Amino acid sequence: MSRLLRLIPVVFRTIRRSPIRSGLTIMGIAMAMYLFTGVESMRNGVRDATEAGAGDSMLVVYRENRYCPFTSRLPEWYVDRIERIEGVKAAVPMQILVSNCRASLDVVTFRGVPGDSLGASLSPGTEIVAGSINDWTKRGDAAIVGESLAARRGIRVGDRFNAAGVAVYVAGILESSEMQDRNSAWVHLPFLQEALRRGGTGGFVTQFNVVVDDPARMDEIALSIDEAFAHDERPTATRPEKAFIGRAARDIVGIANFAGILGWGALVAVFALIANAIMLAMRDRIRDHAIMQTLGWTGPLIGWMVLVEGAMLGLFGGILGAFGAWLTIQYGRFAMTMEGASIEISTSAWTAIIGTGLALALGILAGVAPALRLSRRSIASSFGAV
């Protein structure tokens, strides 16, 4: 056992002393693992944003057959009727304004809510980490900015910022466990309606965010809301928030699913890179192996060194690529936003650790076949090849 451990530094030396070959291999593995980790983070984000949780209690009421915040227009007074529907705890009219309606990595989403409804429109896991709601209430052009959006744009309390033709004053920063909240800027509803006046939006909002009493009755309540407005001039379509996001951002979800294939492809590439590097190295080292066998190395010991080499290449490439991707995402705070629905690219150190573990496993796997072949090879035939 200790003999096996003593050989590990020897393998490390052989890797270090062919810097070009090892460097290129490790770089290739790192690139593939960067891609893999990036894709996995994107898929994590999609899962978090669109997969319903047991405690979800938020419904989004949208104009039927409309998908973009620019075209969904519902009368603000619907809010009274919605609130009277049995099972509805609170409803908040909301005007959405996005700086870009297409899928993009840096969209500012404004959510206009009535001054007294800000609290009700935020999910329970929300906290103001800078500034205060008070300051927000006092100023007509004030905004409370989600922490991810603030980090991405470098926004601080007291700043003014301008997006989608709307200039606001930053009264606070909020932190939230909800992705949509982290990526929006809350402003006063009348202020946003005023800003949009040229489109004639007065008295209209984009959507209503509805909190229900009992999460188990979400679908039933959504149905009653839609029934209530079915014969109105402006009928509604109500969905649980996660389902609404999945629908609004369906292109992003589609891309993420496709990218999943790329992620697996990246793993195959890692395997192929390591297998190729090892096979070339083995061909170069037939003589070295013959020497080592005369010194008392058994076939299995040489096989062990090959496995260690594969493992090391995988490990180094994996660490570089996976943690590189992790750092990039950690500092970039990317969110893909489409039609006002945000999907964060969310990575955790776990994604990077799992990625590194996979690269390590693939490295070992790539070494198995050559290792077995070498461990069975007779020493005389090694010399025959010298």
Added chain:
Amino acid sequence: MSTPFIQCRELTRTYTRGTERITPLDKLDLDIDRGQFVALMGPSGSGKTTLLNLLAGIDSPTEGELLIGDTPVHSLSRGRLAAWRADHVGYIFQLYNLVPVLNAYENVELPLLLQSITRQERHRRVSNAMEAVGITDRHKHYPRQLSGGQEQRVAIARAIVTEPDLLLCDEPTGDLDRETATSIMDLLQRLNRDEGRTIVMVTHDPATTRWADTLLHLEKGRLLEHEEVTT
């Protein structure tokens, strides 16, 4: 007389290549005593390397017996043969003795990695071996940075670092100039005389046989004559 250190009894090695059968060693009988320095000559293809490989436990005989010390080398399994080799044999080739990505020190250290000894002990033994062959100032040099003679010295240091009873050399001076060859032969003789190591050396150069105490001629897998060389 005590029993010989190495006893070959009807030692035979046959290779089959397709339908062709080659028998480079044919029922060879040979005794070598402990502490002997044997020079082995013979035309190319006469089976010298084949014999050396059998003595080293690198190759196994097709038939016959090979006893070295008390060990029936011909009947050891592959794993045991490797362990036996590590403990008892030092092998030196004409060329390509060293692993190119390891420096001189690390090359000499290689066989010790298979033994359960501390790092300090390894260091002590490697330093001693390198001192014995006179290359203490080349620890950090890679094989490509060494001359042919220095490379051979490193190879010898590695062969003796485990303190084996038996040194096998396949044309150790074949690639060296006269002067360097002389110093290498002096070194081998010292290891033979001062430390009592048994040496079997294959050579094409009659001049190098004068360092040996026994000269053997191999031809077509058989020993021709068995003459004592006066030193």
